[in-house]
Amino acid sequence: MLYSVEPMHIPDGFLSVPVAAVLWIVSIIVVGYALMRVNKDLDERKVPLMGVLAAAIFAGQMLNFTVIGGTSGHLMGAAIATILLGPWAAVLVMTTVVSVQALIFQDGGLLVLGANIFNMAIVGVAVSYMVYTTFQKLSGGKKWGVFAGGFAAAWFSIEVAALGVGLQLALSGTSPANIAIPTMAGIHALIGIGEGLITVGTLAVIYAARPDLLRAGAEPSPGGVLLWVAGLAIAAALAIISPLASAHPDGLEWIAEQQGFLTTAKEPIYNIIPDYVFPGVTNEALATILAGITGTLIVFAVALIVAYTRRSRQTA
Amino acid sequence: MHVHYQDPYRPGRSLIHALDARVKLLVTIAFILTVALIPPGFWPVYILLLSLIISVEILSEIGVVYVLRRSILVLPFMLAALPIIFTLQGAPLFTLSLGGWTLTATQTGMERFISIVLKSWTSVQAAIVLTSTTPFPDLLLAMRSVKIPRMLVTIFGMMWRYLFVLGDETLRMMRARASRSGQSDTPSLKAGGSIIWRAHVTGGMAGSLFIRAFERSDRIYMAMVARGYDGDVRTLAQPKTSLLNWLVLVFSLLLFTALLALAYLL
Secondary structure: OOOOOOOOOOOOOOOOHHHHHHHHHHHHHHHHHHHHHHHHHOOOOHHHHHHHHHHHHHHHOOOEEEOOOOOEEEOOOHHHHHHHHOHHHHHHHHHHHHHHHHHHHOOOOOOOHHHHHHHHHHHHHHHHHHHHHHHHHHHOOOHHHHHHHHHHHHHHHHHHHHHHHHHHHHHOOOOOHHHHHHHHHHHHHHHHHHHHHHHHHHHHHHHHHOOOHHHHHHOOOOOHHHHHHHHHHHHHHHHHHHHHHHHOOOHHHHHHHHHOHHHHHHHHHHHHOOOOOOOOHHHHHHHHHHHHHHHHHHHHHHHHHHHHHHHHHHHO | OOHHHOOOOOOOOOHHHHOOHHHHHHHHHHHHHHHHHOOOOOHHHHHHHHHHHHHHHHHHOOOHHHHHHHHHHHHHHHHHHOOHHHHOOOOEEEEEEEOOEEEEEEHHHHHHHHHHHHHHHHHHHHHHHHHHHOOHHHHHHHHHHOOOOHHHHHHHHHHHHHHHHHHHHHHHHHHHHHHHOOOOOOOOOOOOOOHHHHHHHHHHHHHHHHHHHHHHHHHHHHHHHHOOOOOOOOOOOOOOOOHHHHHHHHHHHHHHHHHHHHHHHO
16 A cells, blocks of 8 residues: 545645635634644743654554455544644644645645645644543543543544535535535544544553643643634534535535525636537637647747756856 | 655756745645636646646656656545536436436536546646655745744644654554564454454554654754754745746746636636
């Protein structure tokens, strides 16, 4: 197995520009707020810690185990980052993981990076935080709260993030809602179990060897209430919207109608190209040939320029 | 070695390698934005954009085949867009029957699907060219110059530095697990306990990876303090941008605008 592509990293081209833009704005605001929070801590030790932990999460995603047959479970890490570092530093760590994956390894696109950050670093962490702190409160800081909370945080963070991906694909008109959402939800309900089990195993080792590390995430963090509410709101909203959207006979059209912006965004384009559905064959052939010739000319021109600069560099 | 844990930068002396990282970053993002903004089914512009990126690949001397091989990374995600062929309204193209189901592919759906695939494939090639021709430290500097917060860029850099160290650490653990675990060719003899047990073992490995990461970051912090770290990360001044870089930037942005105008006004 060379690549372990998770269905969670959206590549470029799969989200419409409005959806990508809105999620960029949300992500920039939340990551900016997280930076401010972490900066306020004035704990300079945290900078190398966040970097190295991001690297550990990325490397830890290699650790996999066979679930059944060819499928394997492995770690994605939003829950474990939240438990170990507290929510705001976890947002930064997951943002780093997702950004470096996209920038360097093309795991997820650049234009849709805002959406990927939103799904994995913001939704993933907010939901993990909400679930984990709830379990901590319920258990009164007992041992079972750590493990049950860890499992639930991992499972819910994956599942809710997956619902988000499905909904974004549907909103972009890339995948029909009544297929994308149930598929994403179904696959990730299973992946989430793998994530949950590994998270529990991870927590067990840390609990035995370095229990002090688990204290950071358990401490009430400033602005945590806000994030708790956000996590609950995201989870609840997606849990309500997703079945509605996918149960509707034509989920995509329905969402588009509800949101309005898809139709307004797309209609003018179709009007400008009235024969967009059935382009005249001769017209298209001609256009293709023209494009081909233009493309070739561009390549040729660029190659000439390079040859010229190379020569002048050598003579210089 | 896992392909993810190799630095994708390919050294070279091409014109693309020599370009300023800031220019490359901006042009790549502008290119991907242009690709995203072209309406579906607008084939001439798609072909132009594809030929543009392939010509840059030729120029960069990293090898078209190399880029194409890496770009298959996006293929699995195309499954997500596949149903759109059958669910969009339009003139029927062909019908598939799977047991009790009949699926009718429509021309609109097919057009949308191919557009998504082409867009995705073109965009990922641009990103591959960027990272194959730009060393990551240069990219970090470029990120600083487009005003990405200093702290975030510092964390990116830290992660990059230790990614390969921890990647190797993980590989060693996996090798250790593999050498401890017996496996039989007889299919009836199942290797290694229940799923829960396997998950527990893997979780244990992840746990020790995290503990080692924590301890390593402590040592790194000490080393940084010993070298005068006071919580502020200082970076070198940005190099001046040469005229050629400005020309490339302006020319590319004009070209993208022209292509967009072509798509929307033609």
